[in-house]
Amino acid sequence: MSKFNPFKSTIFNKIVVAITGLVLVLFIIGHLAGNLLVFFGRDAFNSYAHFLHSTGELLLIARIGLLVCLLLHIVTSIKLKMLNNAAKPKMYAVKGYVASTIFSRSMPYSGLAIFFFVIYHLLHFTAYVTNPDYGQLRESYGPRLETASVIDTDQGIKVIEQGGGIFERHDAYKMVIEGFSNPIVALVYVLAVFFLAMHLNHAIQSMFQTLGFNGPRLMPRMKLCSKVIAWAIFVGFASIPLSVLVFGLGKGVIG
Amino acid sequence: MKFTLHIWRQKDNKSQGSLVRYDVDGISEDMSFLEMLDILNESLIKKNEEPVAFEHDCREGICGACSMTINGIPHGPERLTTTCQLHMRKFKDGDTIYIEPYRAKAFPIIRDLIVDRSAFDRIQMSGGFISINTGSAPDANAIPVPKYKADKAFDAAACIGCGACVAACPNGSAMLFTAAKVSQYALLPQGQAERGQRVLNMVAQMDKEGFGGCTNHYECEAACPKGISVEFISFMNRELFKASISEKITK
């Protein structure tokens, strides 16, 4: 009966951005927690990475879900941005901003920066396109052997050196430490998570506002939370490349 | 006091406009901003030039007619104040002031500082009412309204339809205006029967008028002379979500 068409509605599009954004934020927080295991040593980190990969179909589903969210998020937000630009064809000769922030106004740009980073990041740490050798980095784990030996496993015959574990897995730890030993790479990461924090500084409270969880008392708290979470994420992520670069984290371990 | 003004002059909707410089002198700090423009206009007529066209009527901050962007801020720098209530004592002697019309696609310029805000009327028309024919109302005290709800509804109803929210919003969005109206009726018991249809229709009309979407810049709230809170935008999003789902289910 109503003339309302959700697909044409700016509000519904914005709700899509917010819900996909929420999923992405939850992923980021989880991802950060996982990555921080880097400080707990090679075993902790690699166990975690290994665990993720061992989930099989679940991982696939999660990856597809994540990808869909990311794409939806980007497509919808860019569509909205174009619509919004069209609604404001001419700007003021002098513009006095009062309440909006550099963060809110740069959302599409910080978003785009994140987008390019994610592509690079996937090529770097997931597909190993930038550094094909990363895929070959292995770590053996499990009960240590006194002597080098050949054992028969599910995956076939394996040669294990002296002192090595009986199992073997991808050495994500080494990959990360090696990766960040390159100052340019490390700085790219730091810069990227800076953009991420800029994005989230506005995004988290914006998400709640968009989804209808707001009120006079909630609003200032939301804004504060948003800031705190965003910059905590920045510190969390940035601490990894910086620790490697500045304090030589993990250098000893990977030899 | 003395000011250098840069005012947008544009003959009509089809013409190109530009900023034109005027110098005014002898302005008293007790003058309102519009009275300062009156002085300029009187002097322009004396010079056989056309006065700057701007909209105004009540000059009390309630009719919502006055509409201009002063140094990039609709209604100028003072919070919670319409242009007609802005006084020159808020400026410094010798200031340079840029005066532009409200800018948004949905508010086409008619002349100089006058824009066409009839899109607001059409939003109102699409659902901003309670359908009650004259004569069919029950006794006013038959339906009690909790005071806090009546107060909240009033906070929303205080909107004067000036359009500063649209002008201030970097996206040219009319969310604050629409949300204020939607919320007023949604909060009152009298508005319940049409609650869902109302928000769906008003939002549809708002989008159709070519207003942008909201990305939560909150400039609208800061520019709003009546301090309408963006909390109502959040409220309207919720209303819209609920209404569109219940429409899908019940149809």
Added chain:
Amino acid sequence: MNLDAKIPSGNIKDKWDNHKFDMKLVNPANKRKYKILIVGTGLAGASAAATLAELGYKVDAFTYHDSARRAHSIAAQGGINAAKNYQNDGDSIWRLFYDTVKGGDFRSREANVYRLAQVSANIIDQCAAQGVPFAREYGGTLDNRSFGGAQVSRTFYARGQTGQQLLLGAYSALMRQVGLGHVVLHNRKEMMDLVVIDGIARGIVVRDLITGKIESHVGDAVILATGGYGNIFFLSTNAQACNVTATYRAYKKGAGFANPCYTQIHPTCIPVSGDHQSKLTLMSESLRNDGRIWVPKAHGDKRRPDQIPENERDYYLERKYPSFGNLSPRDISSRAAKQVCDEGRGVGPTGFGVYLDFADAIKRLGKHAIEERYGNLFEMYERITGEDPYTTPMRIYPASHYTMGGLWVDYNLMSTIPGLHVLGEANFSDHGANRLGASALMQGLADGYFVIPYTIGHYLASNKIDKTINTDHPEFIKAEQDAKEKINKLMGIKGKKTPTEFHRELGKLVWDKVGMGRNEAGLKEAIEKIPQIREEFWQNLNVTGEAESLNTALEKANRVADFLEFAEILAWDALERDESCGAHFREEHQTPDGEAVRNDEKFSHVAVWEYQGPDKKPIRNKEELEFENVHLAVRSYK
């Protein structure tokens, strides 16, 4: 001029009910065959347009504003009266009726006022149902406050923005009908003339304010709801665009203009601060609930208010009118303020101001309570004056506010031109010589929601209206021609002075001589000088720009031109009403302590002015007023 008020017979309490029964009805299927033109979308116009459209009539509504929501009604602050007696403090229809007749100094028509009091209760019901957020008590029921001229609490309000909320209610009802296609809304169209064909009102000529084009509209009846002419004083609390053009041009087409000299001066406005001033700002009368009005006892006392001790202050309203005190009616309070200022006891830089002091109320109730009640008004005051009313008393002075006079209408709200109906402030009907606070909103909505919907049906059903007439009719062509000529004339003078300069000059003259205090010599002087200003106007006016485009200077000039003619009738009316009554105060007629003295023998009538042609003195006709239910008495608020 036929001034039959068509008051129904019978007991005053039954008149309206009987009349409703006696009036002819239009069959529902036939209603859509009638087109009604409504000029004005304020409270009166919007409520009428919405209601008539709901009934099934085709309505075309006109306003010079960009939106119906901007009509001047939006500015009303204080509240709206209704005889609901929700407070159980002894209010009744009869009491509201009585208060209004008495407040109007016994110069209004009893039957109309009684009807107004009767329908007042329905107005509140209707508005609450529309979603008007009236102030409420904690229990959820409606709250009331007191207003001048009444000893009961019967005023409903929505913070300090009652007019806004009521207008937005009427506007929402109107927009609903626009959406349904029952009303065609013509915004930014200014009425230039009324078209009368075969003695009945059949249409209007309007100017499109964007393109400057002159257009005609034909209808089966015309309703004017174009508000008051308080801006004749240049400085007033009215909105800038308020003007007399629509009613004045109807008057020139034969509608009688009633009681033009009844102009109300509101006691609580922010005083003038300089020549630049374009308007005066009203501080709601509700402030007088808690504020105390005083001036120093000594003449020319220039001390700061806080340095003037209690015993050197004169709380003159409390002194002179102990039972109503600071809540005395407007005309009385205004005059009292003028009196003390004329004595040289006024305060502020110009000496034209009195204090409205909240110190006692703040002491008694706390700053918070005062802030709750009047916060927005205090802010507005501070914004305009730069002074903080919580610490220094406000300064106030009377200013032109409302006009009780207007086009004469009968009980059915029809003017002396058949088919031309007049509603709201534009007519003269209910307030006599002085309007009580919070009664204008009531009257506008009563007219629009509850009176005209009945009476216009009666008119349409009892008259045969020629359906063949269209805008090609010679009368329309002629009216268009006249409008164009008038515009071209204004454009063609190319003199030296701006429209505003003439308006200011006229306003000053009218304020000085035909303002709060009037006397024979002054009125005669005004009558002599007004034509001089008018003459200069037509020789030395400068309107720049083009006629066929948006031209604000031209709009203004066109309105000032009518004020310049109308001012003369105002002065004539004031001169010939040789008595003091309500807001019309002739200095010759006062008691030794300055109270108004009426002359019921000679002036218990409505003066209705009839146009006689350009530069001819109009004829003054009379409608005698009969009082069968209230006793004519000296109005006392002591």
